[in-house]
Amino acid sequence: MPASSPWLAAILAALAAIGPFSIDTYLPAFPAIAASLGATPIEVQQTLTAYMATFAFMVLWHGALADHFGRRRVILGSMALFVLASLVCALAPSIEWLWTGRVLQGLCGGAGMVVGRAVIRDLYDGAQAQRLMARVTMIFAIAPAIAPIIGGLLLAIAGWRAVFVFLALFAGGLTYLTWRYLPETLPAAARHPLHPVSLGRAYTKVLGSGAFLLVAGAVAFNFNGFFLYVLSAPAFLIGHLGLGPQQFGWMFVPTVLGMVCGSALSGRMAGRWQHGRTITTGFAIMGGAAVLNVLIGALVTPGLPWSVLPVAIYTIGMALVMPSLTLIALDRFPARRGLASSCQSFLQVSVNAVTAGVLAPLLWSSPLTLAAGMAGFMSLGLLCFLSWQRRVEA
Template sequence: MNPDASTIWRGPRWLLAALLACLGMLGPFSIDTYLPAFTGIAQSLGATPVEMQQTLSAYLLGFALMNLFHGALADSFGRKPVVLVGLMVFTLASIGCAMSQSIGALVLFRALQGMSAGSGMVVSRAIIRDMFPPAEAQRVMSQVTIYFGVAPAIAPLFGGFLFVHIGWHAIFWFLVLVGTLLLGVMWRLLPETLYPGQRQPFNARHLMRGYWDMVSSARFMALAFASGVPFNGMFLYVLSAPVFLGEHMRLGPTQFFWFFLMTIGGIMGGAWFSGRLAGRITPQRQIRWGFIVMIVVSLLNLALNLTLPPSPIWHLPLIGLFSLGWALMVPVVTLLVLDEAPTRRGMASSLQACIGSVANALVAGAIAPLVMHSTVLLAVASSLMTAVGVVAWIWVRPRLTLPTHADLKRAALDLK
């Protein structure tokens, strides 16, 4: 934590959380906005469904690749410069997407979008831990998740409206506007939170040593898998949305909003509960509750898919409940990941995000195309991803030193 945190930011906590949420939402917002136009873009550019799927894979692979470096750069040069440069590149890449006349050009600029969009998400996590002690950081992380949830919920609504009434190019011009506005706001309001004494040297040897220390840490990797892989149990449905919603659920482009409303509503609800529980129950108990919700929903989803015909009436609420379970536990696990490397939190955030993004890209490029045409296979794949997270947490839990109820009570008294 930055020892000067109290003087760096004097505004209300919710405003800082809102700024960080705006940074964190840019990545998923860039995905959800154009999903309703998938079919229209394919027809306009003469692309096959597999080629269109690669616009997602390229974005996610670019996202994963640069996530390895955003945090390390922020540890060396400061949080704010990395955010501003990322927003500049994102805006330019969005212009390229809007002006694309071939599927190859669109894939290229989507990859560039992905490489730049992750800077905000990675750096915002480090900023939270720069500014707040553990329990307070969990509350802010939960607030960020709540605010973050609003944007992806409305993104497909904007995307569907722009596609139907103007055309798919308008979706990316809209993202140009979003990037420009965020650049101006962050330039004006975002503080620099990296303490000068905590800056890390930026050289290849130092970076490789830092990455190796984390990758070779079984605890770090298990925590990263516990937070990142289960997310794909829900994200698989987002990536498969054009087929899942259009073919299986028989919803129109402007009706995709209901799916994202359920999903993001679950994330916001879980994040709200996570913030309320911060400092009241132990982290391990909160994480256990989140996994229990995801396990129960996964098994119920699989059973219903095996016995009932597909229907949005029960499909969509179950996905929302799964999202709630994930959001209940992920703020806590994320802070545990960052605290595994207290002097390199930017790098830790980078590597955690990279692991999650690689899993996302694998799901988008390989798993989703294989299972999206069957609701049963979607349910099986989602359950397996949940199982990976559960196994990782069961393994790492006994190897962590976590606060007890007595520790929480002492921390509460110290705050008073």
Template sequence: MSAPPNAEFQPAVTWHRPVWVLAALLATLSSLGPFAIDTYLPAFEGIAQGLATTPVHLQQTLSGYLAGFSVMMLFHGALSDSFGRRPVVFVGLAVFALASVVCATASHVGVLIAGRVLQGMSCGAGIVVGRAIVRDLFAAVHAQKLMSQITLFFGAAPAIAPIIGGWLFAGFGWRAIFWFLALVAVSVLVLAARTLPETLPPERRQPFTPLALSRGYWQVVSDKRFLLLTLAAGVPFNAMFVFILSAPMLLGHHLKLAPTQFFWLFCWGISGIMGGAWASGRLAGRIPRERQVRWGFGILLVVAFVNTLYHAFVPANVFSAILPVGLIGFGWSMLAPCVTLLVLDRFPERLGLASSLQACLASLSNAIVAGLVAPIAMASVAGLALASFVLGFAGWAAWKLYRMDVRRVIRSEQQAQQDS
């Protein structure tokens, strides 16, 4: 599959292999982030014992990783706009492999924290640059199909990673987890070097100077439609994510489930995301993107509203608390590829930088929900349901404001043509 050339879109190269190969490769690049978190979580206690440290100090390995991830998320895309997509991906993978070796050989928790910070700083390259590569290669419909396939592959990572981490920890000890991550990074680096094309030709690259970068960042963040679309794509994800963040309280305290039963929430949520991604790919080109976004928001908001209304009057049970999570994830995943492409289309000459800022703002919204919203909402299932609806409604409101602005500009242009 390759995008047909037209006046608005001219790909620098053409992808000749099966598209699922590219989807699997980009999904693997994007999955390094979740893998770097989820694989080592089952070994937390073992790491604390092995390094003779406290859980509080060990928690800094996660905080350091997230800090490094968030900071570098701002720069991966800008670097790829200046030096090309391949170098940024390759350097990111190489640094991630090196950081994993540092973690695997750490003899002190401070060294482990440093390695985790380095992991976080490097693994975001795949997420950010991968989106730019998709838009470099394909026009709107084909890009949406590919984004949906990537989400489909990517959705399996949070479910598989803890299982692999648990097996490695039980069989070989906690250090094997980081050796495994290093091996994965090297393998993906070799595969990417053999198959991933350079999709940004030299004539389309941006100068890497402080003045050019500051102008680029300001151009993107000062664009009202970019901000509205970023909110429309990122905030509704938290309508599902708030349940995941509150899983220990929701499942253990409110629903009285054993820890061995927690996987039902995660599997159902992931299934919803994968189902929505499949639907998005099937609908690509068959209906307008704007209609698909409306359908996605419609599913998300109806489910979240009914969930809120139900739990306001009826005591929660396992079925009523978990079923809406997957359906909300389905609605979000159905609309997200369309809105993400609309975000990137705002700045075709700075795809990497736009992708960086979108990912950074999405991570910021996740952090706000994790730090402020979830701790308050998790006091009851009804509170979580209400928070989920409010977050989904906020995303929908951003989308409506974007559409109102688009229609306003269209009306102004039509009026100007009539007057002339």
């Protein structure tokens, strides 16, 4: 496939979508899993934590492996393992086996996201890179909308195990598409050894960079302002809004439309706006949405559509700033883009895992506490960006 092919963005987006599909598709099935395996709601929730924790650990290494073996080999191996892990989940006879399958999924589920960003930066610079990153984000944004809908339908038709069979088939299809169409973008001469000393120095350089950590932190905190609602979807939609397992689209469709709009605006403004203007505009949108969300949570009875509208607006700003912040982070280390992408993903997913295992259960008790959580994450993201900006201007 030529590097300029429009299908490249679709394949990279689908590879990155394995992550949200692994989370969102089975969320409507939590009560059914608990009943089937004789597990408590907390034990079922920990299947999500098991996935997120191992996902966070392994994304730290996908980029280094891709810098050594090449982009294609790492993606192919990871997708093949994901097929096996999904089948373990589908056949799990107990909650412990489901934990095991989710751990295996977490170990390989982040390769497409990490390596895909490096592929984009291998191929393009400047505005072209931002446009492709925005296009990937726009396509990728569809995943959180359709995943819970697909999960709810599969649950109603064939039970919760069918969700993991679907994930196995999805990963199998991506394995074929990668093998057949995805080009290798890292020439052999540009690859790096896996020597422990050189790797240690590279990781120390990236993770010891204050500017990198601030930009990566802004991405992570911004995303978690929305991800908090993804993790809390059963409590928010079923518990507070009174919806059913097949009605998760009431939140996910508007929020994904917001991400699509934000990503499209980012791509359109690439080369016209400087990164600073794009990011500032995005934070203004997120800040307005967060304030509106807190006011609705404090003053209005939970209901549709007003309880989900601020979340959708928030995702517009989040998607607008994400391509610019990501490129700023990767451009700090042009010779080790794969490793830098891994470190960025590790920071983001580590925050995700803490949110999944600790913060979401503490905040999903009411719409107001969820709104406060979104505002808190957005404020941390803004603080990181402003701190980075002061470093650059100093």
